[in-house]
């Protein structure tokens with residue numbers, strides 16, 4: 001029998017027949033025999049209408065869905081980091097202590113400082129979270145994830161609460177950090193453009209399954225004005241049920 005490590009050599013994530021239900025029996029089926037695989041280092045964005053189950057899938061991959069009815073198999077690597085829409089920094093800990101939370105040893109301090117420098121927060125190690133802007137708090141959250149050198153980064157609307165300009169800056173930063181650290185990424189987003197700008201592959205979740213699996217064949221950095229970008233946008237908006245005239 002193959003070991004966990006052997007089985008994961010070709011895929012960072014392998015999900016098979018995943019079912020998740022909520023409510024009293026028989027309950028509402030949110031994920032319905034969903035299959036998904038993500039290669040090591042691949043950046044995948046997950047779109048879907050509100051309530052389609054994107055966060056449910058992400059929580060399942062993160063192992064955060066205790067007490068949920070369901071079945072199916074999930075294989076993920078040993079080192080998984082999660083970033084949410086809010087930074088979830090502990091307000092009573094300084095920024096560097098937040099980044100190092102749960103890590104031991106003197107050498108991790110240097111790693112934490114380096115991670116903060118990578119996200120543009122050098123010099124803010126001793127700041128309190130409340131002293132950071134929303135974008136800076138998300139940068140700190142990214143540093144906290146990356147210092148753990150994850151093989152899989154799960155991100156649930158990490159830029160959803162940021163203004164448009166900060167968002168664009170964060171896109172560049174995330175792309176660069178992923179290029180350097182090479183985790184597989186699953187990014188949940190409502191923003192079709194964000195998905196096309198960042199991802200190697202865009203998925204659309206519908207009726208409990210992956211309804212669209214679209215590789216994005218565009219060089220980085222990607223321009224919204226590229227006609228191929230517009231084609232991907234049109235196609236994905238249509239898959240999301242946005243009126244064709246609006247999508248056009």
Ligand SMILES: Nc1ncnc2c1ncn2[C@@H]1O[C@H](COP(=O)(O)OP(=O)(O)OP(=O)(O)O)[C@@H](O)[C@H]1O
Pocket residue numbers: 022023030048049050051052053054055056057
């Ligand atoms: N713990 C829970 N208990 C009951 N129902 C839940 C629970 N978690 C999620 N649901 C339901 O499952 C469905 C999918 O929720 P989920 O948060 O995964 O959707 P989503 O695609 O991430 O939505 P959004 O884009 O609005 O964030 C929703 O109808 C939601 O109400």
